[in-house]
Amino acid sequence: MKARLFIETYGCQMNFADSEILASILQPQYDLVPDYSQADLILVNTCSIREHAEQRVFNRLKEFSALKKKRPGMKLGLVGCMAERLKDDLLRSELSIDLVVGPDAYRSLPRLLSEVEAGQKGIDVLLSEEETYQDIPPVRLGSNNISAFISIMRGCQNYCAYCVVPYTRGKERSRDARTIVEEAESLFRQGYREVTLLGQNVNSYKAGELDFAGLMRQVASISPLLRVRFSTSHPKDLSDELISVMAEYPNICKAIHLPVQSGSSAMLKKMNRKYDRDWYLERIRAIRAAMPDCGISTDIIAGFCGETEEDHRETLSLMREVGYDSAFMFKYSERPGTFASRHYPDDVPEEVKLRRLNEIIALQQELSQESNRRDVGKVFEILVEGESKKKTSQATGAPQYFGRTSQNKVVVFDNGILPDGSMVHKVGDYLQLKVLSCSPATLFGEVLSPQA
Ligand code: SF4
Structure with missing residues (x-):
């Protein structure tokens, strides 16, 4: 009889896709269970993007550690970005963690689990320049059997000043296109009707001569009944070719998540985003010219280092100019090890960050409502x-x-x-x-x- 595995996932869609890889790697030894109290092994797949996200994970680990006292045979593992960032601290802490495994080391889980069974701690946080897990068929954990994620590339080397991802997930690498198309074809045959191509910076996909626009063309050609989405794109890599492929194929969804982060060119430079306000707005005009009905969403950070009231007003004015359909909005939270944490003081007072964030949220609520009202009757x-x-x-x-x-x-x-x-x-x-x-x-x- 197989042992029982419970996986709890935090963070972005990439992490949810990674949990499907974890389930697949452990499938020979473990059956997935929906209730952690029954599990022999609990894996917590973690996110380091914000301090708040890490704090939630710590609280959960305390609960699981308490459960271990009642069920001594149970094993507890921490995987993903926090494993990479906090490594030894986690094993030394009062939490009773048996395994710490970084995002590029999931293949070593069966070996590490044997080490844990032998009474040792299992740790592997080596980052890889090649690992894409392209040969591992994910166990689909989504509930509807209609939409699935396909992870097409991993890592990021854009080094946005505030972001910890390049340090926790390593360099960019892309999967072979054939394996991606085969995975999408197989999903379609099983009855799936929507795939979302995923990457930290999905539109910088490059496999030999093939770029992201070319890959989208191949996946969209599988069937007009298979919808294709993608996430998350970087404005600097949003090519005219990609926009025109999106416009050409009716089954490529007319939705782009295009994180802007700030409407101020000075802030964008400081964030190392590699575009300015004018360039971003020009990309928006190009999207609207090719696809007037395209949904556009974004991410915004309030109160990045040195942000002035004028910078903040520029963010609000850019939001109005674009008229986003929806947005993920956050206060800046300093992440240890990033360029910003080493070089810029986190100098916007907490109450100012909060007020600016609330203004951004209130404006987005208006914009989302207007966007929805425009759809009534259509x-x-x-x-x-x-x-x-x-x-x-x-x-x-x-x-x-x-x-x-x-x-x-x-x-x-x-x-x-x-x-x-x-x-x-x-x-x-x-x-x-x-x-x-x-x-x-x-x-x-x-x-x-x-x-x-
Ligand atoms: S593009 Fe920037 S924000 Fe996105 S993962 Fe890479 S470094 Fe982080």
């Missing part, structure tokens, strides 16, 4: 993803369903019930929906006709 094709957890139909009392538009907006709708009790529209169907109303976060629509 018709969209959606891919049905599942039952809505919160909404029930006023007509039937049954749970409503939801799907996503190409622009990555959630639309909730009433699903019909057939005489045998099954639903008229199934998960994985494409539907034409007319949007009737909206809240700041969600669109509500009615089905016009099934498509395919």
Whole structure:
């Protein structure tokens, strides 16, 4: 009988994709369980991007360490970015951690687990210049069997001044295109209808002569019924060719997450983002010219080192100029070891950071609401993803369903019930929906006709 494995994942989509690799590597010895209290091995896949994220993990590790006292045979492992960053400190701490494994060392897990069984600590945090796990078929942990992540490259060497990723995930390396296309084809054959190509800096993908635009063309050509998304892109690598491939293929989703971080050219220079405000806005104009209906989202940092009120106002004015559909917004949090932590004082007072962040959030709420209002009355094709957890139909009392538009907006709708009790529209169907109303976060629509 196999032992039981529980994986808890924090952070970005890359980490969720990595957990699927971890599950695959350990599959010969472990069955996944949904409840940690039953597990023989708990792996916590961690994120170092913000101090808050690390603190959440520490609190969770304390809980798991307490559980270990009651279940002495249970093993506890910490993997991912925090393993890379904190290594020895973690093994020395009062937490009872058996394994510390960095993001490029997952293949060594079976060996490290044998060492743990022999009474030693298992540690491997070596970064690699080649590892992409391209030969390991992920165990899909997503629940809907319709959308899947495909990790196409790893690492980052942009060294944005505030960011710890180049230190925790190492240099950029891309997977062989053939393995990516085969993975997408296999998913499509299994009934998946959407793939998201993932990388820390996905649009700097390069395998021989093939760039990211060329790869997108190959994946989008698998079937018009397979939607293709990607995340996260860097503005400096958003080429005209990529924009034109996106416009050309109807099944490449019209949604770009393009982190701007600040609207001030002075801040962008200090952040080492390698573009300025004008350049970013020119890329936005190029996207809008080719795809007027493209959804655009972003990441913004409030209160980076030396940020003035004028810099902050430039961020707000850029947000208005772009009219983002949605955004992830954070206060600057200094990460040890980064360029900023070594060279710039973290000098914006906490209350000023918080006030600026609140202004950014309030503006984005307005922009998101406006963006949703503009969609009322329009018709969209959606891919049905599942039952809505919160909404029930006023007509039937049954749970409503939801799907996503190409622009990555959630639309909730009433699903019909057939005489045998099954639903008229199934998960994985494409539907034409007319949007009737909206809240700041969600669109509500009615089905016009099934498509395919
Ligand atoms: S592009 Fe910049 S922010 Fe993104 S992972 Fe690389 S260093 Fe970090």
